[in-house]
Amino acid sequence: MTVELRHLRAFLAIADEGTITRAAVRLRVTQPALSRTLRQLEDHLGVRLVDRSTHHLALTEAGRSFRDRAAAAVAAVDDVLTPGQGAGWPVRLGHAWSALGRHTVTLQRRWRQAHPGTPLELLRIDDRTAGLARGAVDAALLRQPVDLPDVRSVRLLAEARLATVPADSPLAGRDALTLADLVDQPIALNAETGTTTLGLWPPHAAPATVVSVANTDDWLAAIGAGRAVGVTTTATAAMYPTPAVAYVPLTDTPEVTVLLAWRQPPSHPAVPDLVALAQEVVRG
Secondary structure (H helix, E strand, O other), X not given: OOOOHHHHHHHHHHHHHOOHHHHHHHHXXXXXXXXXXXXXXXXXXXXXXXXXXXXXXXXXXXXXXXHHHHHHHHHHHHHHHOOOOOOOOOEEEEEXXXXXXXXHHXXXXXXXXXXXXXXXXXXXXXXXXXXXXXXXXOEEEEOOOOOOOXXXXXXXXXXXXXXXXXXXXXXXXOXXXXXXXXXXXXXXXXXXXXXXXXXXXXXXXXXXXXXXXXXXXXXXXXXXXXOOEEEEEHHHHHHOOOOOEEEEEEOOOOOEEEXXXXXXXOOOOOHHHHHHHHHHHHOO
C-alpha cells in the first residue's frame, strides 16, 4: 500500500480530536472510512499509533513520536502548494515569547535591507518548540533546549532574569530583588513555554500558590492585576514595556540561554542566512 497525504491528515485529526467521531466530522468522512485509513497507516508502518482500548483514544509512544514528524510533513506539503509561494516565499521565524528581546527590531530591519525579496515572518506560537516540531516555522527562537530528530541549534546569547511585580507593589521600588523576596506571593507560571518553575527556589522555600497561565499576555495580565508576581528575562522587559508592571533585577538566579534552532536540511533556503544574521545582530 502507498501512504498518501490523506493518511497523515487522518492520523493528525484523530490525535487532535481524541475520538474517531469528532475526527470524522472534522474531515467530513464516515467513521468506518476513517478507521480503515488509520489501520492502513499503522499496517504500513508496522506499529500501533493509537490506543483504542478506552472510549477516549490516546496516542501510543510510537504515535506521539510520529505525530510531530507527520505534522511537519503535512505542513511542508501545504507550504509547497500554497498559491503565490513561487515569488517572495517568506522565511518563518517562530518564538514562544519575547522573540529576540531588544534585538528583535534590528534583526527584522537588517533582514529586510539584505533580503528585500524574501519576507521574514515573525510568528508567536505558544508551544515548547515555537512551531518547529510541527513544521509551522522554518526556524525558532527558543529559551530551553529541545530534543528533536534532525534539528540543529546555535546559542545566540544569555539573558538575565528579572522579577516582574505589580507597579503598585512595595517591591516595585526596589533596586534589586532575590527569590526569597517573592516567596510569600502567588507566582504566575506558564508550564508550557515558560522557563520559570518552582525548581528555581529551594524545596523548603518555594512559593505556596501558583497562578497558571497559557501565554505571555495572560501572564502580564495576572501580574498587572495584582494577582501574582513573576520571573522572566530582560527580553520581556524590552518587548512588553507597560505601566501596569515593574521589572526588577533578580540577583540570585541563573541566566537563560537563547537558542536559534532549525531543521536539517533546512525547510527554507534562506535559513542559513537567517542564522548568520541573527548571530551578527546579537554580537552588536
